Amino acid sequence: MAIRAGVARLSIGVMFAVVVYLLPVVLVHSPYVLFALTLTLCYAIPAMALNLLLGYTGLVSLGHMGFAGIGAYVTAVLMKNGIAPFAPAIIAGTIVAGLVGVLVGIPCLRLRSHFFIIVTLAVGLILYLLFNNLDWLTGGAAGLPGIPRPGPINLGFAIIDPRRPLGFYFLAATIFLLVFIVQYALIYSDFGRSLAAIRQDETLAGSRGVDVFGHKLTIFALSAAIAGLGGGLQVEFLRAAAPQSYGFLENINLVLIVIVGGAGSLFGPTLGALLFIALPEMLRVADTYRMVLFGAALLALALFAPRGLWGLAVSGVRKLRGHHSALTHAGHP
Amino acid sequence: MGVTLTAFIEQVANGTMMGAIYVLVALGLVLIFGVMEVLNFAHGVIFAAGGYVCEVFFVHVIGSYPIAVVLTMLTLAIFGVALERAVFRRLRVNMPMQIVASLGLILMAENAAVLIFGPSALQLTVPSVRSLVRIGDLSFTIQHFVVIAVCVVAIAALQIFLQYTRLGTALRATSQNAEAARVIGIDADRIYQLTFATGCALAALGGALIGPLFLIFPQMGDLPLLKGLTAIVLGGMGSIPGAIIGGFAIGIIEAVSTLFIPTDYRDMVVFALLIAILLVRPWGLFGVRVRGDV
Numbered sequence: 001m002a003i004r005a006g007v008a009r010l011s012i013g014v015m016f017a018v019v020v021y022l023l024p025v026v027l028v029h030s031p032y033v034l035f036a037l038t039l040t041l042c043y044a045i046p047a048m049a050l051n052l053l054l055g056y057t058g059l060v061s062l063g064h065m066g067f068a069g070i071g072a073y074v075t076a077v078l079m080k081n082g083i084a085p086f087a088p089a090i091i092a093g094t095i096v097a098g099l100v101g102v103l104v105g106i107p108c109l110r111l112r113s114h115f116f117i118i119v120t121l122a123v124g125l126i127l128y129l130l131f132n133n134l135d136w137l138t139g140g141a142a143g144l145p146g147i148p149r150p151g152p153i154n155l156g157f158a159i160i161d162p163r164r165p166l167g168f169y170f171l172a173a174t175i176f177l178l179v180f181i182v183q184y185a186l187i188y189s190d191f192g193r194s195l196a197a198i199r200q201d202e203t204l205a206g207s208r209g210v211d212v213f214g215h216k217l218t219i220f221a222l223s224a225a226i227a228g229l230g231g232g233l234q235v236e237f238l239r240a241a242a243p244q245s246y247g248f249l250e251n252i253n254l255v256l257i258v259i260v261g262g263a264g265s266l267f268g269p270t271l272g273a274l275l276f277i278a279l280p281e282m283l284r285v286a287d288t289y290r291m292v293l294f295g296a297a298l299l300a301l302a303l304f305a306p307r308g309l310w311g312l313a314v315s316g317v318r319k320l321r322g323h324h325s326a327l328t329h330a331g332h333p
Numbered sequence: 334m335g336v337t338l339t340a341f342i343e344q345v346a347n348g349t350m351m352g353a354i355y356v357l358v359a360l361g362l363v364l365i366f367g368v369m370e371v372l373n374f375a376h377g378v379i380f381a382a383g384g385y386v387c388e389v390f391f392v393h394v395i396g397s398y399p400i401a402v403v404l405t406m407l408t409l410a411i412f413g414v415a416l417e418r419a420v421f422r423r424l425r426v427n428m429p430m431q432i433v434a435s436l437g438l439i440l441m442a443e444n445a446a447v448l449i450f451g452p453s454a455l456q457l458t459v460p461s462v463r464s465l466v467r468i469g470d471l472s473f474t475i476q477h478f479v480v481i482a483v484c485v486v487a488i489a490a491l492q493i494f495l496q497y498t499r500l501g502t503a504l505r506a507t508s509q510n511a512e513a514a515r516v517i518g519i520d521a522d523r524i525y526q527l528t529f530a531t532g533c534a535l536a537a538l539g540g541a542l543i544g545p546l547f548l549i550f551p552q553m554g555d556l557p558l559l560k561g562l563t564a565i566v567l568g569g570m571g572s573i574p575g576a577i578i579g580g581f582a583i584g585i586i587e588a589v590s591t592l593f594i595p596t597d598y599r600d601m602v603v604f605a606l607l608i609a610i611l612l613v614r615p616w617g618l619f620g621v622r623v624r625g626d627v
Contacts, residue, residue, distance in 0.1 A: 054429065060428065060429065060432075062432075107608065107611070107612050108608075108611075110615055111611060111615050112615075112616075113428075114366070114372065114566075114570055115566055115570060115611060115615065115616075115617070117372070118562050118563070118566045118607075119566070119607065119608060119611060121559070121562065122563065122604035122607050122608060123604075123608070125559065125600065125601075125604050126601050126604050126605060126608075129597070129598065129600060129601045129604075130601075132597070133595075133597045133598060133601075248555065248559070252374075252432065252436055253436075255429070255432055256432070256433055256436055259429045259430065259432065259433050260433060263429060288444045288447050288448055289444075289448070291440050291441075291443075291444040292440070292441050292444045292445050292448070294440055295436075295437045295438065295439070295440030295441030295442075295444065296437065296441055297437070298433055298434070298436055298437030298440065299420065299434050299437035299438060299441070300437075301433060301437075302420075302424060302427075302430040302431075302433040302434035302437060303420065303423055303424070303430075303434070306424075306427050306430055
């Protein structure tokens with residue numbers, strides 16, 4: 001059974017990867033859709049990072065775009081000033097975001113849940129204010145424009161040029177799938193199971209020998225690092241860093257992506273990113289009327305889909321199946 | 334640093350005024366959190382709604398500012414009851430979905446305000462803003478003192494209500510132990526509605542009081558909400574005296590800090606202070622230490 005489930009999971013994963021890589025082939029005639037999809041991938045990475053905390057460990061962080069911002073600005077500053085090429089720059093961004101995650105995590109993770117939520121909110125706001133005001137480093141409110149795209153990558157059998165939209169899509173898709181694999185591997189590891197234990201009952205997990213604080217700190221730092229990676233990728237794609245991308249509303253938006261998509265599910269954050277990044281981008285939701293309707297839709301969702309859209313879909317499928325098996329059961333007594 | 338005493342006193346006065354506004358927001362947040370364990374992120378919207386509703390009453394319905402303020406509080410209290418019934422009662426145990434619902438409310442309200450009142454900010458000119466009071470070299474509008482005085486009255490009224498009335502006692506009982514309160518015959522659902530009504534009325538009061546001093550615009554509640562949240566965490570999450578002292582402290586500290594560091598970093602001082610204090614006292618200034626706190 002376990003092997004069959006593993007094979008099933010693996011094949012779903014491979015199918016998912018194939019779909020992600022082949023999407024632009026189908027949509028090759030629409031550069032706009034390609035743009036929206038690439039941006040979605042850039043946001044899905046911090047969303048998966050937050051999902052590790054929010055969905056799997058039960059820690060609500062309202063400041064996670066701040067860590068994405070650290071990754072973004074580190075990558076941007078290194079690339080813009082020609083200090084480092086793409087790969088070392090984005091890795092540096094990832095590491096710095098992770099280190100800041102450790103620094104923030106050590107004091108904050110000792111707090112009880114509601115205190116923790118508000119403190120992460122405060123951390124996010126502090127980071128935003130730093131991005132906005134450290135003019136000599138971050139360009140202040142005007143941001144950092146004109147960041148160079150990564151150069152061509154030679155794979156031997158093909159050359160990917162991220163300076164072209166399709167090339168960047170493949171780069172983003174590769175990083176996205178890597179993070180997806182990391183997310184998957186973490187969740188099904190012993191470490192991930194310990195996180196689940198902490199989410200369900202911290203005291204019980206602690207008394208069963210789980211180092212609660214150590215686990216929380218590790219996952220918080222890891223999550224901050226992955227968010228930083230996503231931020232670095234996003235800033236490379238948009239070729240500009242702006243403090244508003246990491247403000248209060250963006251922080252809430254990331255939490256929404258995860259919760260509405262379905263916290264605690266592998267595909268939830270990606271679904272949420274599609275919904276919150278690609279859809280508004282394509283529908284131009286910025287229109288005031290539509291924003292009112294969008295708000296109403298969120299409210300309805302909160303009331304009627306308490307486990308997010310992915311949860312709704314899963315329970316819907318289960319219901320259908322349950323219905324189906326009940327029928328067959330009745331048919332063959 | 335040539336900080337004169339006059340400048341210092343001026344900033345303390347400004348800070349006390351802003352602090353009073355933060356206290357009004359924080360009191361609503363702390364009541365709702367204390368009784369229902371709900372963090373109402375839509376509280377900033379209620380605050381802004383206070384400003385708008387007050388403008389409507391004052392300009393279009395009745396020419397008297399005090400009556401307009403009272404009507405605003407009543408309107409938003411009723412709205413609070415509806416909000417509790419329709420939304421937050423169902424989400425009491427689901428913290429993440431409270432955030433989603435709050436953001437839905439924020440988006441609806443902020444964009445609806447643009448649709449109804451237009452994209453530009455409203456100005457609410459009441460008599461108490463135009464008349465100045467001079468104290469030595471300093472001058473303040475009467476509205477400054479109105480804000481502080483009304484806030485003090487509101488705090489006192491709330492305290493009397495909670496301590497000396499049957500309903501207030503029932504509210505405190507529910508916040509201490511909802512189960513036990515139900516056992517002795519307190520209708521918890523009614524208490525939740527009362528809590529939301531009171532909280533919303535206080536936030537609306539804040540918006541109606543600050544409206545004449547600054548402008549009325551859809552996002553006017555964002556910063557008071559963040560400061561209010563900071564205040565209740567600082568005060569210990571559930572402590573009413575903590576929220577009051579936290580609110581005033583934040584107002585005064587951020588105002589005085591502008592004398593020493595650039596104004597751009599004013600908000601950062603407050604948030605950094607919150608983290609610093611929680612490092613020393615993880616349960617807040619007036620909170621109760623629970624088992625498991627470091």
